[in-house]
Amino acid sequence: MEKKTQKHGKSVVKMRDVAALANVSIATVSRYLNGNLDRMSADTADRVADAIDKLNYVPNSAARQMVKKSSGLVAVVAGNIDDFFSTEMFKGINAMLESKGYIGVLFDSNSDLDREKHLMQIVSNQYFDGAILQPYNTVQVIRETIKRPMPIVMADREIEQSPWPQVVTNNYEVARQATQYYKDKGFKRVIMITSSLSMAANRRDRYYGIQSVINNIDVLEVSEKSYNHKKVLEQLTTLINGSQEDTLIFALKERWLTEFIPRLFYMGLIDNDHVAVTGFSDTGTAQYIDAKTKLIAQNPYLIGASSGEIMLNMLEGKHRDPEKIVVPAKFG
Amino acid sequence: MEKKTQKHGKSVVKMRDVAALANVSIATVSRYLNGNLDRMSADTADRVADAIDKLNYVPNSAARQMVKKSSGLVAVVAGNIDDFFSTEMFKGINAMLESKGYIGVLFDSNSDLDREKHLMQIVSNQYFDGAILQPYNTVQVIRETIKRPMPIVMADREIEQSPWPQVVTNNYEVARQATQYYKDKGFKRVIMITSSLSMAANRRDRYYGIQSVINNIDVLEVSEKSYNHKKVLEQLTTLINGSQEDTLIFALKERWLTEFIPRLFYMGLIDNDHVAVTGFSDTGTAQYIDAKTKLIAQNPYLIGASSGEIMLNMLEGKHRDPEKIVVPAKFG
DNA sequence: CTGTTAGCGCGTTCAC
DNA sequence: GTGAACGCGCTAACAG
Numbered sequence A, B: 001m002e003k004k005t006q007k008h009g010k011s012v013v014k015m016r017d018v019a020a021l022a023n024v025s026i027a028t029v030s031r032y033l034n035g036n037l038d039r040m041s042a043d044t045a046d047r048v049a050d051a052i053d054k055l056n057y058v059p060n061s062a063a064r065q066m067v068k069k070s071s072g073l074v075a076v077v078a079g080n081i082d083d084f085f086s087t088e089m090f091k092g093i094n095a096m097l098e099s100k101g102y103i104g105v106l107f108d109s110n111s112d113l114d115r116e117k118h119l120m121q122i123v124s125n126q127y128f129d130g131a132i133l134q135p136y137n138t139v140q141v142i143r144e145t146i147k148r149p150m151p152i153v154m155a156d157r158e159i160e161q162s163p164w165p166q167v168v169t170n171n172y173e174v175a176r177q178a179t180q181y182y183k184d185k186g187f188k189r190v191i192m193i194t195s196s197l198s199m200a201a202n203r204r205d206r207y208y209g210i211q212s213v214i215n216n217i218d219v220l221e222v223s224e225k226s227y228n229h230k231k232v233l234e235q236l237t238t239l240i241n242g243s244q245e246d247t248l249i250f251a252l253k254e255r256w257l258t259e260f261i262p263r264l265f266y267m268g269l270i271d272n273d274h275v276a277v278t279g280f281s282d283t284g285t286a287q288y289i290d291a292k293t294k295l296i297a298q299n300p301y302l303i304g305a306s307s308g309e310i311m312l313n314m315l316e317g318k319h320r321d322p323e324k325i326v327v328p329a330k331f332g
Numbered sequence C: 001c002t003g004t005t006a007g008c009g010c011g012t013t014c015a016c
Numbered sequence D: 001g002t003g004a005a006c007g008c009g010c011t012a013a014c015a016g
Helices: A015-022 A026-033 A042-055 A061-068 A084-098 A113-125 A139-145 A171-184 A200-211 A229-241 A254-266 A300-315 B015-022 B026-033 B042-055 B061-068 B084-098 B113-125 B139-145 B171-184 B200-211 B229-241 B254-266 B300-315
Strands: A073-078 A103-108 A130-133 A152-156 A166-168 A189-195 A217-222 A247-251 A275-281 A324-326 B073-078 B103-108 B130-133 B152-156 B166-168 B189-195 B217-222 B247-251 B275-281 B324-326
Touching: A015 A026, A015 A042, A026 A042, A061 B061, A073 A084, A073 A113, A084 A103, A084 A152, A084 A300, A084 B103, A103 A113, A103 B084, A113 A130, A113 A139, A130 A300, A152 A300, A166 A300, A171 A200, A171 A247, A171 A275, A189 A200, A189 A229, A189 A254, A200 A217, A217 A229, A229 A247, A229 A254, A247 A254, A254 A275, A254 B254, B015 B026, B015 B042, B026 B042, B073 B084, B073 B113, B084 B103, B084 B152, B084 B300, B103 B113, B113 B130, B113 B139, B130 B300, B152 B300, B166 B300, B171 B200, B171 B247, B171 B275, B189 B200, B189 B229, B189 B254, B200 B217, B217 B229, B229 B247, B229 B254, B247 B254, B254 B275
Parallel strands: A073 A103, A073 A130, A130 A152, A152 A166, A166 A324, A189 A217, A189 A247, A247 A275, B073 B103, B073 B130, B130 B152, B152 B166, B166 B324, B189 B217, B189 B247, B247 B275
Antiparallel strands: A103 B103
């Protein structure tokens, strides 16, 4: 056995130990590790392999990174990992990254501006090859925070004057389209359920999209962090009964769909004729609320995959303009 | 401006540049960066600060890690980040880790044995100070995969003969307790809804817990990946109507609660008297399905926090025995 | 208070 | 086909 005296017992076996046991130089071991097998006899390679195995040698990635200037790691800073959207986007990102040997690691802003900033600092200070952000801070803050020049992609949340490539959704258009569908069926009024803060830009675009078709909108704000379920239900009931017009309930986020709507159906408040419901949906869970309900389906996985693809391009030096890619959501 | 010729334009400004501009030695800059301000005149510190600012200097973390033998990063390999359980656990982990200056990064096994193994390899090869796993592989596989000696904590999923500390839930006990509650009310039969594969150990314990009270169990397996919603509803309907006994529907996972149960209520199949429903729940969403429904609430955040705390202890050298901590779930 | 210097472990020429 | 030696950027003694 080798000495293992370092902090936390980290193995102290290094390349030179392997080299010694295999009776070769460290250069040969390095070559073996990096797959340059063509410059080495099969016998040598075998001996090196054996030695590595016997000693349980693990390369020191910090040393390798220092000279290679790359870690193979891409940081993904998500808005809130409790959201299916964020996690599914991450899966999409990784699907792309891993095809080229990179791997994404996930950080959670927890819907907190300061925390997001803190995470960006860490990402900037650690050895990541690139960063994909689902950002809430402004371009300026991001610029000041991530000091180290590195490839950056903005995912999901549109940001003004972005110097980085973006991948976004057609929030305005699809909200407009959905609203139009119900307007054509005679609905003249909207109750919009939204969270109070998160994803301001997306929320705003959706709101405008609705408004461009139906102007009569009641907004019900629900706090992401904590709300009184019963009270919200009462508010909804009051709102629904507060008008004779045919009413469309429009949830800007799937969560409000699954948490409130089944109960309203159960209570008989939604009949699809005079009171209907629609909203943005990511998971597919919401679609089972009622057979007649038509929703807006986003594609977080594809947004992630696109972001990942752009990141790969940047990593390979094909620097791209700060283009904006739109991954459309679909209504129906 | 300095040369920025490296890959991806990584800044090539290094400590010696800062030192030169500030007219000090690199040791002084290093001291400044590491907060040893007491050994330096305020004036010097200022000059260093200015130089860092002017040059936009960012320390090379790989070099630092190489000598410090620590990155401050802890890897968290979660079973499936689409599950609220995993993400909430991660939040709990970070709450603890960050109190001591560490930070957790999240990896996603995607409920895939091989993928989990692959991730463990990466974690083992990169410079992480420790790893918290929500494991699906066996002790042996994990041992063979993570070759580098490092602090490891197992979270959520119980594993036989673990050489590492574990934090788990009282699956058996709480399932038993919930079932008993309904048995006392006259229920004599259980329909159990479960996913086909994931978290085998947890699932098994829950099953045994139910079985220890009520033996008459119909098992309905639903695939996590893809299932026919309508068909499952039909199966459930058939099962419910297939017996005159008072029946308890027991979901081993919240997802089945939110996806199927509201519809059953709507269809009038659940009345809480002859057909009732319960199950494991993480988010609190499910509790709004019906006022009379009593669920089992897990505490993923606390499981994470406990895991994080143990990890901190190990990182600080207080090596702990492979103890097992139980974070109880609560019924009611 | 501040500077000098010897490693940290690995990749990579350039010789042999 | 293989090895010796330098350099990556930083920290931590040890000098002064």
